[in-house]
Amino acid sequence: MSSVSRVLSEHPDVSPDMRDRVLAAVGELGYYPNVLAQGLRSQRTMSVGFAASNITNAVLAETAVGAEGELRRAGYGLLLTDAGGDPLQDVANIAMLGRRRVDGILLAHGDERHRRVNACLKQVDIPLVLIDRDPPRGVKIPSVGFDHRSGMRAAAEHLRLLGHRRVAMIVGGPRRAARERRAGVQDVFDRCEILEGDFSIEFGYRAAVELIGRRPRPTALVAGGNTLMHGALRALRDASLTLGADVSFVGCDDVAVAEFHQPQIALVRRRPREAGVRGAQLLIQILSEDGEPENVLLPTWFAAAASCAPPP
Amino acid sequence: MSSVSRVLSEHPDVSPDMRDRVLAAVGELGYYPNVLAQGLRSQRTMSVGFAASNITNAVLAETAVGAEGELRRAGYGLLLTDAGGDPLQDVANIAMLGRRRVDGILLAHGDERHRRVNACLKQVDIPLVLIDRDPPRGVKIPSVGFDHRSGMRAAAEHLRLLGHRRVAMIVGGPRRAARERRAGVQDVFDRCEILEGDFSIEFGYRAAVELIGRRPRPTALVAGGNTLMHGALRALRDASLTLGADVSFVGCDDVAVAEFHQPQIALVRRRPREAGVRGAQLLIQILSEDGEPENVLLPTWFAAAASCAPPP
DNA sequence: GAACCTCCTGGAAAGCTTTCCAGCCACCAC
DNA sequence: GTGGTGGCTGGAAAGCTTTCCAGGAGGTTC
Numbered sequence: 001m002s003s004v005s006r007v008l009s010e011h012p013d014v015s016p017d018m019r020d021r022v023l024a025a026v027g028e029l030g031y032y033p034n035v036l037a038q039g040l041r042s043q044r045t046m047s048v049g050f051a052a053s054n055i056t057n058a059v060l061a062e063t064a065v066g067a068e069g070e071l072r073r074a075g076y077g078l079l080l081t082d083a084g085g086d087p088l089q090d091v092a093n094i095a096m097l098g099r100r101r102v103d104g105i106l107l108a109h110g111d112e113r114h115r116r117v118n119a120c121l122k123q124v125d126i127p128l129v130l131i132d133r134d135p136p137r138g139v140k141i142p143s144v145g146f147d148h149r150s151g152m153r154a155a156a157e158h159l160r161l162l163g164h165r166r167v168a169m170i171v172g173g174p175r176r177a178a179r180e181r182r183a184g185v186q187d188v189f190d191r192c193e194i195l196e197g198d199f200s201i202e203f204g205y206r207a208a209v210e211l212i213g214r215r216p217r218p219t220a221l222v223a224g225g226n227t228l229m230h231g232a233l234r235a236l237r238d239a240s241l242t243l244g245a246d247v248s249f250v251g252c253d254d255v256a257v258a259e260f261h262q263p264q265i266a267l268v269r270r271r272p273r274e275a276g277v278r279g280a281q282l283l284i285q286i287l288s289e290d291g292e293p294e295n296v297l298l299p300t301w302f303a304a305a306a307s308c309a310p311p312p
Numbered sequence: 313m314s315s316v317s318r319v320l321s322e323h324p325d326v327s328p329d330m331r332d333r334v335l336a337a338v339g340e341l342g343y344y345p346n347v348l349a350q351g352l353r354s355q356r357t358m359s360v361g362f363a364a365s366n367i368t369n370a371v372l373a374e375t376a377v378g379a380e381g382e383l384r385r386a387g388y389g390l391l392l393t394d395a396g397g398d399p400l401q402d403v404a405n406i407a408m409l410g411r412r413r414v415d416g417i418l419l420a421h422g423d424e425r426h427r428r429v430n431a432c433l434k435q436v437d438i439p440l441v442l443i444d445r446d447p448p449r450g451v452k453i454p455s456v457g458f459d460h461r462s463g464m465r466a467a468a469e470h471l472r473l474l475g476h477r478r479v480a481m482i483v484g485g486p487r488r489a490a491r492e493r494r495a496g497v498q499d500v501f502d503r504c505e506i507l508e509g510d511f512s513i514e515f516g517y518r519a520a521v522e523l524i525g526r527r528p529r530p531t532a533l534v535a536g537g538n539t540l541m542h543g544a545l546r547a548l549r550d551a552s553l554t555l556g557a558d559v560s561f562v563g564c565d566d567v568a569v570a571e572f573h574q575p576q577i578a579l580v581r582r583r584p585r586e587a588g589v590r591g592a593q594l595l596i597q598i599l600s601e602d603g604e605p606e607n608v609l610l611p612t613w614f615a616a617a618a619s620c621a622p623p624p
Numbered sequence: 625g626a627a628c629c630t631c632c633t634g635g636a637a638a639g640c641t642t643t644c645c646a647g648c649c650a651c652c653a654c
Numbered sequence: 655g656t657g658g659t660g661g662c663t664g665g666a667a668a669g670c671t672t673t674c675c676a677g678g679a680g681g682t683t684c
Contacts, residue, residue, distance in 0.1 A: 002664060005642055015662060035412055036357065037640030040348040040669050047391070047412075058568075061373045065394050068367075072393065072405075077412055079359070080392040081384065082377050093384075100347055100359075100389055233572055256370075256569040260545055314634060317672055327632060349670030352639050 008033060039101070047077040048283060049097035053090060053110030055082045058255050059226060059272040060108060063131060066276025067106055074284050076103070085200075087111040091120045098126055104283045106131055106276075110199075113174035129283045131275055134176040142286065144279040144296040148177050151268035151300030152184025152224070155250045158266070158302060159220045160188050162310045164248060167192050168218035170207040170232060172199030172225045181224035181252070181268075193218060204231020212239055212247065219311035220248035226255045233261065244309035251307075263306030270300040320345060351413070359389040360595060361409035365402060365422030367394045370567050371538060371584040372420060375443060378588025379418055386596050388415070397512075399423040403432045410438055416595045418443055418588075422511075425486035441595045443587055446488040454598065456591040456608040460489050463580035463612030464496025464536070467562045470578070470614060471532045472500050474622045476560060479504050480530035482519040482544060484511030484537045493536035493564070493580075505530060516543020524551055524559065531623035532560035538567045541577070545569065556621035563619075575618030582612040 006014050007022040014022075025031070039045040050067055052060050068078045079102055083089035090109040097105055105124075108131040109117055118136035121128070130143035159167055167189045172178045178196070185192050195211065197203035204227060211218055212235065221236075223229035229251035236243065243249045244263050251258055251265045253272075258265040278296045286293050318326050319334040326334075337343070351357040362379055364372050380390045391414055395401035402421040409417055417436075420443040421429055430448035433440070442455035471479055479501045484490045490508070497504050507523065509515035516539060523530055524547065533548075535541035541563035548555065555561045556575050563570055563577045565584075570577040590608045598605050 001641080002643080003662085006663095009642080011643095013662060018662075032411055034352070034640050036348045036352045037669090038642080040346070040352055040639095040671090041641045041643085043669075045348065050392075055373060055377055056370075058368075058370065058373075061368060061370075064392070065367055065396075068392060068394050069396070072408070077391050077408070078393070079389050080362075080376070080380060081390075082380050084377075084381070096384070096389070099344055230568065230571075237572065256542065256567060257572060259542075260549065260569060260573050262574055313671080314636095314673080315632090318633095321672080323673095325632060330632080346670050349639090350672080352641090352669095353671045353673085355639075 004031075005033075044103050044287075045101050046075055047079055047100075047102050048280075048287075049079045049081060049094075049100075049102040049105040051081050051083070051090060051093045051097060051105055051107050051109065053083050053087075053108055054085050055080070057227065059253055062272040063108070063276035063279070066273035067280040068276070070277045070280035071284070074280075076284070083110060085110055087114040087117050090114075091116050094120055094124060098124065102126065103287050104128065106279050106283060108133060111174055112136070112176065127283065127286045129279050129286070131279050132175075132177055142282055142293040142295055144275050144282060144298065145176060146180075146270050146275065146298050146300050148180035148268070148270075148300055149184040149187070151270070151302050152181045152222070153187045154302035155222065155266065155268050156185045156188035156192075158304055158308060159222075159248060159250070162248065162308060164220040164311050165189075166216065166218045166311075167220045167222065168211045168214075169194045169222040170204055170211070170224060170228045171196050172203075172228060173197070175199070178224060181222075185222055185224075199225050199227050201227050201231040201234075204228035205235045206231070208232035208235035209239075212236070212241065217247065220250070220308070222250045224252060226251070226253040226257070229253075229265070230255075230257050233257065233265075243307040246312065248309055248311070249307040250302075261307070266305040266308045267303050268300050269303050270298065274298055316343075317345075356415050356599075357413050358387055359391055359412075359414050360592075360599075361391045361393060361406075361412075361414040361417040363393050363395070363402060363405045363409060363417055363419045363421065365395050365420055366397050367392070369539065371565055374584040375420070375588035375591070378585035379592040380588070382589045382592035383596070386592075388596070395422060397422055399426040399429050402426075403428050406432055406436060410436065414438065415599050416440065418591050418595060420445060423486055424448070424488065439595065439598045441591050441598070443591050444487075444489055454594055454605040454607055456587050456594060456610065457488060458492075458582050458587065458610050458612050460492035460580070460582075460612055461496040461499070463582070463614050464493045464534075465499045466614035467534065467578065467580050468497045468500035470616055470620060471534075471560060471562070474560065474620060476532040476623050477501075478528065478530045478623075479532045479534065480523045480526075481506045481534040482516055482523070482536060482540045483508050484515075484540060485509070487511070490536060493534075497534055497536075511537050511539050513539050513543040513546070516540035517547045518543070520544035520547035521551075524548070524553065529559070532562070532620070534562045536564060538563070538565040538569070541565070542567075542569050545573065545577075555619040558624065560621055560623070561619040562614075573619070578617040578620040579615050580612050581615050582610065586610055 081093035104127040128141050132145045135141040195207040223232045252268050254269050393405035416439040440453050444457045447453040507519040535544045564580050
């Protein structure tokens, strides 16, 4: 047994003869080590959790795929949990992953300001990597995030150059993506009208309905998230407003919702899969204790389109 | 130790006094059992695999979410793998899940005709449930699937009533969804022109380009899958054809791509999340050896829209 | 009072690895 | 020839449960 273990884990203290015999027997018997026993002994399960607030969002799904591939190549399994948007379920899922003894967790939780969630993050003793989320005050957790602010600033600058002065924005719940996007627009329009709610299609709809009802109406609308864009586009369609001509519009993310819109939607874009890959790499680095982990900031950029035009 | 185990697993042979003392100690120490040791002893890991051909597809993501919730409630963890569309990766993922000793696998593989995949399915000894896939010839595997044929037949009937006679169809790779959809259309149009390829946006595009180039041009196009629809819609947009007026169009699935199309897209719809839930239930039933498993067939239905109109 | 039974408890084994350690053999050097 | 060294090997412990089993305590019945 000892020698089998040594052969399979490539321990140097094995004679060539023994190695051959073991490998022959292993091949013949189809033996493969029991991961539970390995985990029990070595105190690592070679599995990591991906705790998503809502994997239905295409951006997060893409992120999960990126992470899964990278982790698989490194020998890790990915345990997926979905909170369906409920912060308390995020907490429950993290606890569940802890009980399952995952070696680490990639976390994209729903609410960065929730007390219970933050209390949980403070006391959890599993290595974490945040995916486009900021840690609670006074806590250091490595993260992979997007530079939403730059992309948004470029979008706002584009609107300003087109002549817009009354710009309204719809932003989501307490998350760094929302804060950054907001800051990006405010870098250019410091008096921008802002409606803040949660990252949902419904709020995107309601907010857009309200904003286009204001008099004078804002000449441009910025939706700070793909779900908010989704809702806002519904509202604009229901109001029979033509994008560009009646009101300019900027959305987020390269999601299918935007592709077939007429006219085409101007977007702040990014590569979500890369966040998954880099997050996995960061976690793997931490788990193998291979140097000090450094936060990663991935770019976003603005892609202009006909939905942005000079104000009427 | 024995008594702790008995208390926590609610074994009847425990005195009330002992139960109280154990629970008090457990509460004080924050003890919780080690799942690896439990799994090692009981030979079940309380985790199941979800082997997806491509989780980026919104329909499959939705299915995964449904399965995850149901499994979580039953105490199972979900190990996700994604093959990125590569059948050999499906095989590798199933093998990996086996090495990880999952109790069962929900399988939505990419290619029902692939020799290596089918060989793998024949000899795998983990309980499987297929998600909208048929087992290889001569193999019995429980499954949850959709009745694509009925929905498609209704769509075709709708086209026939509108007066269409030259109908063309784009279908995907070797999967039951493709066969069923094809059969549904052929139930009505037995001379339907069919292009068969893989379930990809690219093939949807190429196939649509070819079909609308034919003379005389088919008066209606049916895309048998959401990715194929995605590609076909790109082609129709590039060709500046107006749906309904120039050519009628039927797509599949309630995906975002369809929502903002002008005119609205007629669709064969279904509830993908339910497939995940029912698949999980079926697997749980099998794992608890609770009666004979029965295959599940979920409905699809046709939702007419302006993309279908009488032929020009 | 003895025999028997029920209820409960703690010890021990088993589930499968990995790793430490002791020991064996062979070889080298003196 | 002897002592020392290095390379390998196999035994044993540990990692944490669960479950079987033996046995003790206390009650009941004849």
